[in-house]
Amino acid sequence: MKRFGLTVLLSIALFSPALAQHVDATRGQRDFRACAPCHSLEPDRNMTGPSLANLWGRKAGSLPSFERYSDALKSSGIIWDDRSLDGWLTEPQRMVPENEMPFAGIKDAAVRADLLAFLKDASKPGATQQTAQQGGMGGMMGGMGGMMGGGQDQNLKKLEPGIQVKAITYCHDTYRVTTGDGRSRAFWERNLRFKTDSSKDGPEKGAPAILPAGMMGDRASVIFAAPEEITRIIVARC
Ligand code: HEC
Known part of the structure; x- marks a missing residue:
């Protein structure tokens, strides 16, 4: 005891x-x-x-x-x-x-x-x-979470015009991305990343999205539904 x-x-x-x-x-x-x-x-x-x-x-x-x-x-x-x-x-x-x-x-x-x-x-x-x-x-x-690359990734099936990629041109060391709201933005070629997302959260076929990447605002990612869309959309033009 x-x-x-x-x-x-x-x-x-x-x-x-x-x-x-x-x-x-x-x-x-x-x-x-x-x-x-x-x-x-x-x-x-x-x-x-x-x-x-x-x-x-x-x-x-x-x-x-x-x-x-x-x-x-x-x-x-x-x-x-x-x-x-x-x-x-x-x-x-x-x-x-x-x-x-x-x-x-x-x-x-x-x-x-x-x-x-x-x-x-x-x-x-x-x-x-x-x-x-x-x-x-x-x-x-x-x-912000989705935009900053933290937390859950945002669903890209329905896109605001501002992140809808309409055209991409390539000249010397610069990509120019035109979005659905008519804006065009220039990126140093090393600051633009091309990605794919084939999941249910990824973009529709032929409707890539652009999202800011990193903290400085000088980088972004363009996200496609499939890899073959990447070269198709980029036009070499100055
Ligand atoms: C930077 C990314 C990253 C972070 C942060 C992370 N993990 Fe992982 N986790 C992975 C990867 C990649 C694997 C697969 C590892 C492998 O196959 O060797 C994994 C595997 C696992 C597994 C095994 C799952 C299985 O199916 O066998 C568990 C459980 C797990 N993680 C839990 C956690 C928990 C809980 C946290 C937070 C405290 C965490 N992880 C943080 C990337 C991460």
Whole structure:
């Protein structure tokens, strides 16, 4: 009996710091902003990283719709659960050497616990829409987030005239992009990027969009539905 009492006391002493700062999924939702530029919670919406929908119980590197897993992650044999995810988020490179997630890890155990509490709920089937958006864009970020390249990417199916690309000319070292509102803007050739997005958020065929890139306002990306549209639209003319 005496010994039992002592054990109880000891464990209270050991665990009280953790108890004092209890797990908070709302904080975890804010912390998920570190992940949202690369991970969606919508099923099969893959970005730099795979969708995290239905993550618990999934074998690492096994989402069929994600094409870019490293061999290291695919052959790791990990099944994602509370424990393995805690290890992964502590230091991904230590748990799976040579994996290709560009993320150093979260050293603070309390932050990981909050994040996983949020993620466990938000990754369940049906939970997605709401939480994915809140987690990804977090209030203020909503409008600007897509434009600045952070948060969730904006859907490009219906375009405001100002971001609708009508024509692109190329002269010496300069691209000139004309948009649906009649404006024409010049870019140094190294500051204009050409991209494709074939997903449901990408532009319609033949209707590319231009979005600002970077913080200085001198760079932009033109996003096409398919690669063959790129050379078709650019006319060499001074
Ligand atoms: C800069 C982009 C980036 C960030 C930020 C990032 N990840 Fe990843 N994540 C990836 C990539 C890429 C992979 C695939 C790695 C591989 O195949 O080796 C991945 C893989 C994963 C996996 C394994 C999924 C599976 O299907 O096996 C989990 C879980 C994960 N990330 C969670 C997170 C969480 C949680 C955060 C935020 C704390 C985060 N990641 C931040 C890019 C990122």
